[in-house]
Structures are given as structure tokens and as C-alpha cells.
Amino acid sequence: METKSILIDNVTIISSEIKKGSVVIENDKIMEITEKTGQKDADYIIDGEKNMLMPGLVNTHTHLSMTLLRGLADDLPLDTWLNDHIWPVEAHLKGEYCYAGALLACIEMIKSGTTTFNDMYFFMDDVAKAVDKSGIRGMLSHGMIDLSDEEKRKAEFKETLRIIEKCHDTAEGRIKVAFGPHAPYTCSEELLKGVRKKADKMGLKIHIHVGETEFEVEQVTEAHGSRPFEYLDEIGFLADDVIAAHAVWLSDKEIEIIKERGVNLSHNPASNMKLASGISPVSELIDNNVNVSIGTDGAASNNNLDMIEEMKLTALLQKVNTMDSTVLPAQKVFEMATINGAKALGLQGEIGTIEVGKKADLVLLDMKTPHLAPFRHPISHLVYAAKGSDADTVICNGEILMQNKELEVVNEAEVMKLAQDAAEELTSKS
Amino acid sequence: METKSILIDNVTIISSEIKKGSVVIENDKIMEITEKTGQKDADYIIDGEKNMLMPGLVNTHTHLSMTLLRGLADDLPLDTWLNDHIWPVEAHLKGEYCYAGALLACIEMIKSGTTTFNDMYFFMDDVAKAVDKSGIRGMLSHGMIDLSDEEKRKAEFKETLRIIEKCHDTAEGRIKVAFGPHAPYTCSEELLKGVRKKADKMGLKIHIHVGETEFEVEQVTEAHGSRPFEYLDEIGFLADDVIAAHAVWLSDKEIEIIKERGVNLSHNPASNMKLASGISPVSELIDNNVNVSIGTDGAASNNNLDMIEEMKLTALLQKVNTMDSTVLPAQKVFEMATINGAKALGLQGEIGTIEVGKKADLVLLDMKTPHLAPFRHPISHLVYAAKGSDADTVICNGEILMQNKELEVVNEAEVMKLAQDAAEELTSKS
Numbered sequence: 001m002e003t004k005s006i007l008i009d010n011v012t013i014i015s016s017e018i019k020k021g022s023v024v025i026e027n028d029k030i031m032e033i034t035e036k037t038g039q040k041d042a043d044y045i046i047d048g049e050k051n052m053l054m055p056g057l058v059n060t061h062t063h064l065s066m067t068l069l070r071g072l073a074d075d076l077p078l079d080t081w082l083n084d085h086i087w088p089v090e091a092h093l094k095g096e097y098c099y100a101g102a103l104l105a106c107i108e109m110i111k112s113g114t115t116t117f118n119d120m121y122f123f124m125d126d127v128a129k130a131v132d133k134s135g136i137r138g139m140l141s142h143g144m145i146d147l148s149d150e151e152k153r154k155a156e157f158k159e160t161l162r163i164i165e166k167c168h169d170t171a172e173g174r175i176k177v178a179f180g181p182h183a184p185y186t187c188s189e190e191l192l193k194g195v196r197k198k199a200d201k202m203g204l205k206i207h208i209h210v211g212e213t214e215f216e217v218e219q220v221t222e223a224h225g226s227r228p229f230e231y232l233d234e235i236g237f238l239a240d241d242v243i244a245a246h247a248v249w250l251s252d253k254e255i256e257i258i259k260e261r262g263v264n265l266s267h268n269p270a271s272n273m274k275l276a277s278g279i280s281p282v283s284e285l286i287d288n289n290v291n292v293s294i295g296t297d298g299a300a301s302n303n304n305l306d307m308i309e310e311m312k313l314t315a316l317l318q319k320v321n322t323m324d325s326t327v328l329p330a331q332k333v334f335e336m337a338t339i340n341g342a343k344a345l346g347l348q349g350e351i352g353t354i355e356v357g358k359k360a361d362l363v364l365l366d367m368k369t370p371h372l373a374p375f376r377h378p379i380s381h382l383v384y385a386a387k388g389s390d391a392d393t394v395i396c397n398g399e400i401l402m403q404n405k406e407l408e409v410v411n412e413a414e415v416m417k418l419a420q421d422a423a424e425e426l427t428s429k430s
Numbered sequence: 431m432e433t434k435s436i437l438i439d440n441v442t443i444i445s446s447e448i449k450k451g452s453v454v455i456e457n458d459k460i461m462e463i464t465e466k467t468g469q470k471d472a473d474y475i476i477d478g479e480k481n482m483l484m485p486g487l488v489n490t491h492t493h494l495s496m497t498l499l500r501g502l503a504d505d506l507p508l509d510t511w512l513n514d515h516i517w518p519v520e521a522h523l524k525g526e527y528c529y530a531g532a533l534l535a536c537i538e539m540i541k542s543g544t545t546t547f548n549d550m551y552f553f554m555d556d557v558a559k560a561v562d563k564s565g566i567r568g569m570l571s572h573g574m575i576d577l578s579d580e581e582k583r584k585a586e587f588k589e590t591l592r593i594i595e596k597c598h599d600t601a602e603g604r605i606k607v608a609f610g611p612h613a614p615y616t617c618s619e620e621l622l623k624g625v626r627k628k629a630d631k632m633g634l635k636i637h638i639h640v641g642e643t644e645f646e647v648e649q650v651t652e653a654h655g656s657r658p659f660e661y662l663d664e665i666g667f668l669a670d671d672v673i674a675a676h677a678v679w680l681s682d683k684e685i686e687i688i689k690e691r692g693v694n695l696s697h698n699p700a701s702n703m704k705l706a707s708g709i710s711p712v713s714e715l716i717d718n719n720v721n722v723s724i725g726t727d728g729a730a731s732n733n734n735l736d737m738i739e740e741m742k743l744t745a746l747l748q749k750v751n752t753m754d755s756t757v758l759p760a761q762k763v764f765e766m767a768t769i770n771g772a773k774a775l776g777l778q779g780e781i782g783t784i785e786v787g788k789k790a791d792l793v794l795l796d797m798k799t800p801h802l803a804p805f806r807h808p809i810s811h812l813v814y815a816a817k818g819s820d821a822d823t824v825i826c827n828g829e830i831l832m833q834n835k836e837l838e839v840v841n842e843a844e845v846m847k848l849a850q851d852a853a854e855e856l857t858s859k860s
Binding site for chain 2: 067068070071072074075076077078081104107108111112270272273274275276277278279299302303304305306309312313315316317319320322323324325326328329330368370371373374375376377380381384385387388389390412413415416419420423424
């Protein structure tokens with residue numbers, strides 16, 4: 001393969017310290033970070049004078065194809081929302097719809113500075129096609145639900161293994177596959193134990209929802225005599241390869257278990273607020289050295305996939321919930337959305353910070369815009385004042401996916417048309 | 431004056447019902463709303479095919495010039511933030527700095543779809559210059575603080591009357607002036623009673639902070655034996671011309687008083703969360719038919735002036751705080767940010783909805799963008815998925831202030847340079 005180089009010149013670099021300089025990319029990797037500017041020896045030069053350069057954001061819990069259900073139903077009780085609106089539509093899902101919704105999600109994420117995500121849904125080989133095409137990086141899992149039915153369980157393992165076989169480590173390594181047991185209240189003990197065994201054998205991650213609602217805690221406690229994280233620990237399910245989304249309702253004992261087992265959590269504030277699920281004790285978890293990252297959840301319960309908005313929500317919600325304005329300062333929240341997310345996915349050696357040798361997953365944000373003036377502390381501006389739309393240029397795996405707010409790899413209007421048609425066809429059936 | 435007409439053609443109009451059509455503006459007013467499209471008889475035609483047309487948003491509590499302090503100090507306890515960071519810098523304020531900060535705030539608001547605001551700060555005639563120049567609509571008040579010092583009190587009334595005399599009803603009527611007693615704990619009873627008397631006589635509004643922190647409630651209770659709204663009612667201060675910002679800490683009795691007196695409230699969720707002030711019982715207030723609108727507060731404690739972000743925060747925070755996902759549905763929140771704000775400022779006959787005869791304060795939002803696809807329920811998308819940057823074209827008082835995201839009236843780069851220089855000079859002094 002021929003070497004291809006990109007120079008990002010004269011940019012404010014958000015690294016272990018913040019400094020003005022240049023970054024050189026060769027193929028898919030960061031080769032040099034220097035305070036020199038004005039160099040010329042690269043195949044392609046991006047002038048970063050008005051930009052801040054940050055690592056691509058990492059969204060650790062989402063359901064890409066649910067963009068098709070964005071705004072379908074809001075302001076409803078969780079059970080009405082699910083039973084009367086989401087599930088009846090989802091019953092008519094097919095691969096081509098999931099492809100369209102996932103491609104829409106990919107361009108939405110790229111346009112708001114996210115380069116890596118962790119997804120759980122259905123028709124995941126179609127989702128993989130969208131991820132491959134869009135140039136973004138992602139971990140995919142087929143959502144496994146057996147409701148204690150053995151036939152269903154077998155089918156879920158079969159589908160999961162099919163997706164692993166077909167998609168894991170494809171798209172120049174941008175796509176990984178994980179196990180996706182949906183939740184402790186929708187999966188049998190057999191399914192969960194089977195996942196643990198196979199994940200150990202294959203060295204794959206596990207993505208699951210745990211402790212999202214108080215009702216779930218009641219259900220699990222009634223069925224198993226223990227709270228969700230306790231139960232999962234009792235059956236040997238928990239380890240540091242687990243990414244547990246939501247984790248809203250936690251006892252002190254569960255926090256101990258999470259810490260002990262090294263479980264990675266994905267905090268989803270917009271969804272937890274909008275569905276009135278509750279508030280995760282994130283600042284307490286961070287103080288306990290738990291690896292907490294940030295996810296948007298699906299667009300049906302957020303209703304966007306904007307990680308910059310999610311960072312602000314994360315900080316603000318913890319401050320008001322603890323009545324302490326000093327908790328979760330901007331720098332911590334920024335780490336949650338970048339390196340903590342990378343760690344959760346086992347990719348901390350490859351992404352999550354701007355370092356020589358890491359993958360070139362980089363975002364140039366416009367810092368010369370009224371809502372970020374005067375220019376002062378870049379991390380504060382990023383977490384408290386910025387919008388996803390401030391992303392100017394996005395690079396993933398060394399490829400320029402967007403430049404000066406124009407997508408380079410896919411046609412935005414075509415994707416929106418595809419998604420609009422898919423959404424209309426899908427909802428007309430239910 | 432010669433008649434000048436603008437036709438906004440083929441647009442999705444957010445009025446009492448949502449329909450596709452056209453809006454005709456003549457001079458400063460909306461002259462026609464019709465389902466016809468493709469008309470040609472106007473001086474200027476805007477194609478609204480890809481847009482939704484909403485009334486300009488109304489920000490009912492802010493401190494424009496504090497944009498200069500954006501990101502200066504975050505994640506600190508309120509007293510440290512104020513005593514060690516904000517006040518020392520504010521001690522060096524002067525008119526030219528306030529002009530620069532206010533002009534920056536005006537363009538930030540225009541760019542995110544706000545056309546009217548309610549401001550309280552200092553050097554308000556300089557702020558008025560910025561408002562006049564930018565083309566936006568606003569109510570200005572000099573922040574009065576006497577700390578029971580008679581000399582200070584006299585000076586505050588003198589300054590307030592100077593600003594009223596100089597600025598009220600200027601800039602083609604876009605600028606109004608109100609009284610701005612800062613808060614019940616920083617103003618003496620004499621000052622508050624004096625304001626009430628003069629406001630009655632002059633027919634002007636009163637803008638005040640009330641019940642922002644628990645500490646304030648303790649202070650007022652200790653000094654006067656009653657909670658803030660009780661105390662204000664006892665001295666005859668409260669009426670339906672009062673706009674009270676924050677209103678976080680409220681007893682049932684205070685809610686009764688607010689309702690009884692017709693006091694207008696401005697809810698400021700980002701600031702209340704970021705400073706860990708607490709959560710206002712907004713949904714309960716709305717259920718009690720209190721007129722609650724939305725404000726961003728100043729950029730030093732938010733850290734932006736984006737009313738679209740503030741709408742989402744308003745809805746989400748109430749849902750999780752009441753643990754009821756049905757409270758404050760999107761439509762209600764949209765009303766808070768438009769017509770309720772207009773009512774608070776006594777401008778409900780002129781702005782806040784799209785109606786024939788009202789002022790042409792209108793915003794065209796880009797609905798053909800990935801994070802708002804598929805196109806479905808405009809109000810849901812606006813409140814839960816949109817960003818301030820979705821504002822394409824902004825019209826205030828019949829003047830086009832921004833078109834296709836480009837400011838028409840002021841030079842964005844020049845304003846940012848002016849604000850950057852002012853901010854650097856200001857902070858170098860403290």
C-alpha cells in the first residue's frame with residue numbers, strides 16, 4: 001500500500017496539554033505531533049488556524065437504526081411508548097430499513113464530531129454495510145432477547161455468531177462485533193451464561209442494558225432475589241469486558257461489584273431524563289474509579305446523536321443532582337466522551353486521545369464562532385458552549401469523512417431521501 | 431415611509447396548526463398567511479421549501495455583556511465563582527466593553543433563532559447601541575443594587591431614570607426599558623418600594639431575580655421573617671408586570687402568591703444546573719396556570735445563549751425531576767419559549783406567534799438536515815433534536831438579520847474581534 005499523508009497545520013491541539021502546533025497523519029495513523037507550523041511535505045494539507053483539534057468522540061451506547069423512529073412518539077409513559085409505538089413499528093423492521101437508518105445515524109454522528117460508536121440492534125450485517133460505507137468506526141452487537149424460550153435462545157446465538165463470522169474485524173478493522181444480550185430481565189440465565197462462555201472463548205466484548213429503570217430492579221429482584229448487578233455477578237457474568245448501559249438504579253453494593261469486576265458503564269443522560277428513568281450517580285462512580293463513558297442511546301429517546309450536547313447534559317445533571325457545582329468538571333466530562341469510551345471498547349491503545357501511533361480519528365472544531373467567543377479555555381467551551389454543528393472536518397482511520405462541514409464519502413441528500421422513504425414505508429405498516 | 435414587502439414562500443408554518451403555505455410581510459408586520467404558494471408580488475422572496483417557520487424565540491432572562499466572561503471560571507462553588515472571578519472582573523467594566531459583549535450576544539442570539547430578549551446589566555445605554563445596531567428586539571434594565579446604602583440607592587434610581595429617558599421605545603420601538611432591582615437580598619425595602627411606585631406611574635415592567643438559591647431563601651427569611659416571594663408580596667411589590675428570574679426555591683404558599691399576583695417567571699435550567707442552584711418546579715407552576723417562560727441567564731453560567739438547547743433542557747429536567755415522562759410535552763415547552771415569553775414582556779399582542787397583524791419576528795429553520803430526519807413532527811424535532819445552528823434565516827421587525835446562516839446587518843468577524851479585545855483588556859485588569 002502506498003503511503004498517504006495528511007498534515008493538519010497550525011491548529012490548537014487538545015492533547016495531555018493544549019498547544020498550538022501541527023499533526024501529521026500517515027495512512028491510518030498519527031505519525032507526528034509537533035509545535036512546528038507551516039511545513040509543506042504532505043499529500044494533503046488542512047489549515048487548522050481557526051480550529052481546535054480533538055480526538056473523535058466515542059458514543060458508547062446507541063441504536064443507530066432507530067433514527068427512523070426519531071420523534072415518532074414523545075412525552076409518553078415508558079410502557080405506552082414501547083408497547084404502543086416503538087415495538088409495533090419494530091415488528092416490521094427489515095434489513096434495508098436498518099441499513100437506511102444506520103447510514104443516517106452515521107452521517108449525523110460524523111457531522112457532530114463522533115467517530116466511534118457502540119451499537120446494539122437488529123439486521124446488524126446491514127448496519128455493518130452502512131458503517132463500512134460511511135467510513136466511521138463502530139462496535140456492533142445483535143440484540144439478544146429469549147424471554148426464557150429455548151428456541152428463541154438458539155436463534156439468537158445463531159444470529160450473533162453469523163454476525164461475528166460475517167462482520168467482525170471488517171472494513172479495514174473499523175468494525176468489531178460484540179455480544180449483545182439485551183438486559184437481565186429479557187434474557188434467561190442460560191442465555192447470559194452462554195454469552196459469558198462464548199465471549200471468553202472468542203475474546204469479544206459484551207454490550208448490555210442494566211439498571212435502567214426502577215421497575216427493572218423490582219422485576220429482577222422478584223425473579224432472582226437480587227438486584228440486577230448482584231444477580232449478574234452471582235451467575236459469573238460480570239468482568240471488565242462488559243459495557244453496561246444506563247446503570248441508573250444502583251445500590252452501594254452494586255457500585256462495589258461494578259468497581260470490583262471492572263465493569264464499564266455507559267451513561268445516557270438525555271434518554272434517562274426524557275423517559276424519566278432516573279439519574280445515574282455518575283460523579284460517585286467516577287470517584288470510585290469506575291470507567292464511566294457517555295452514550296446518546298437511540299434517536300427515538302433522545303432525540304439526536306449529538307455527543308457534544310450529551311457532554312453538557314452529563315456535567316449539568318450531576319451538578320444539580322448532587323447540589324455541588326464542582327463535581328464532574330469539564331475536563332473529566334471530556335475524558336468520559338473520549339478516552340473512557342475508548343477503554344470501554346478495549347480500544348484505548350488505538351483511539352480516544354491524540355498521540356503518536358494511535359489511529360487518526362480526529363475532529364477539527366470551529367472555534368471562531370460567536371457562541372465560542374471570546375476564545376479562552378477550549379475544554380470549557382467544548383463542554384459548556386459548543387454545539388455538534390461546530391465540527392468542521394472529521395477524519396476517521398486516516399480518511400477525511402467531512403471537510404468544512406461537507407461530507408466527503410457519502411451524499412447527504414441521498415442518505416436523507418433513503419431514510420425518509422424507509423421511515424415512511426416502515427411506519428405505514430404498523 | 432415606502433412599503434417594503436417580503437414573501438416567505440412554500441414554508442412549513444408553525445402556527446395554531448402546522449401547515450405548508452406562505453407568509454407575506456409588509457414593513458415590520460405580518461400581512462398575510464396563506465396556503466397559496468408560488469406568488470410573485472413582493473419586493474423580496476425567500477424560498478422556504480426546506481424550512482420550518484417559527485416565531486422568533488424569546489429569551490426572558492439574560493445578561494448580554496457577560497458573554498465577555500464566557501468560560502472564565504467553571505465548576506466552582508457559587509461564592510468562589512462570584513467573589514473570586516466574576517465580581518473582580520466586573521469591577522473593571524466600562525461602557526465600551528459592555529457594548530462589545532452585548533453585540534457579541536446579539537449575533538449569538540440571532541444565529542440561534544432568538545429575536546427578543548430581556549436583559550439586566552450595567553452601562554445599558556451602550557447595550558442599547560448594540561441592540562439598535564444588530565436589529566434584534568429587547569427589554570433592558572439597569573441592575574439596581576443598594577445594599578441598604580442611601581447614596582447607592584439614589585445613584586441607582588438616577589441611572590435607571592437616565593436609561594429610561596435615553597433608551598425606552600427607541601430603535602423603531604425595538605428597545606424597551608424596564609426597572610431592574612437585582613434581588614430581594616441585594617436591594618433594600620426602600621429601593622423595592624420605590625421601584626414599585628415608579629413602575630406604576632410610568633407603566634414599565636420590573637425584572638428581578640427571586641428564589642435562585644436556598645441560601646438566598648435563608649438570608650431573606652432571616653432578615654424579614656418571610657421567604658422571598660412572601661416578603662415581596664408583603665411590601666406590595668408583586669404584580670403582573672413583574673418578571674422574576676430563576677424561582678427555584680418555592681414553598682406552596684409562594685406558588686399561591688405568584689399565581690394570585692400574576693407574576694411572570696423566567697426559568698433558567700442550564701444556569702440552575704451548572705451552578706447547582708436547584709430545580710424549579712416548572713411543571714407544577716404550569717399546572718397552576720403561572721406564566722413560565724425560558725431564559726438562558728448570562729453566558730458566564732450557561733455558557734451559551736442558545737434557546738433551542740434551553741428548551742430541551744427545560745423538558746428533560748422536569749421529566750426526570752418529577753419521574754414522569756409525560757410532563758411538559760414539546761408543545762408546552764415551545765409555548766414557554768415563544769408566546770409565554772412575549773406575555774412576560776407585555777408584548778403578546780406584537781410577537782410570540784405567527785399571526786396577521788403581529789410584528790414580523792420570524793425564524794426559518796433548516797429541516798433538511800440529518801439530525802432532523804426523517805421529517806415527522808416539527809415541534810418534536812424543534813424541542814428534542816434541533817440545534818441553535820439550524821436557524822437559517824432570521825427576521826426581526828420586518829428586517830432580514832440573517833439569511834442562509836450569513837448575518838446581513840453586522841460583520842461577524844469584526845464583532846468577534848471587538849469582543850475578544852474587550853475581554854482580554856477587561857480580564858487583564860483584575
